[in-house]
Amino acid sequence: MDDNFESWPSGIKRTKPREKMIDVLKNVEKPLSAAEIFTEVQKDIKNVALSTVYRSLELFVKKGTVTKLAIINNELAVYELNRSQHNHYAVCLGCREIFPLKFCPMEKILPDMVDDGFKVVGHNLEIYGYCEECINK
Ligand SMILES: [Zn+2]
Numbered sequence: 001m002d003d004n005f006e007s008w009p010s011g012i013k014r015t016k017p018r019e020k021m022i023d024v025l026k027n028v029e030k031p032l033s034a035a036e037i038f039t040e041v042q043k044d045i046k047n048v049a050l051s052t053v054y055r056s057l058e059l060f061v062k063k064g065t066v067t068k069l070a071i072i073n074n075e076l077a078v079y080e081l082n083r084s085q086h087n088h089y090a091v092c093l094g095c096r097e098i099f100p101l102k103f104c105p106m107e108k109i110l111p112d113m114v115d116d117g118f119k120v121v122g123h124n125l126e127i128y129g130y131c132e133e134c135i136n137k
């Protein structure tokens, strides 16, 4: 395991499909849906079931290894590795493509936005619109 991904989460059994899932998530720049992760895992491991991928994803989410992002009013769930530096994404309402934002606008202002004594552990940001291709359709 490399850079941002520190160690295998305790309490999760190491299996070939799960190792492959983490591998897949490590090597992408944008979050993937369960179906996309499944497709990638299947390239190496033929006899894996979609339900296995779903169940493992939920486990990883519970352990904090993977972050689940529900976007466009929960219509679309995508997953990414929980790295030390977090990302936000803009979603195209036309083709559902996901585009990483260049920076997090919340990071600097958040501490001033909440009352003392409230501990912020995360935040969501939903940006949607149309990508260049969809605008020109
Ligand atoms: Zn688009």
Ligand SMILES: [Zn+2]
Pocket (backbone or CB within 6 Å): 086, 087, 088, 104, 105, 106, 107, 123, 125
């Ligand atoms: Zn942020």
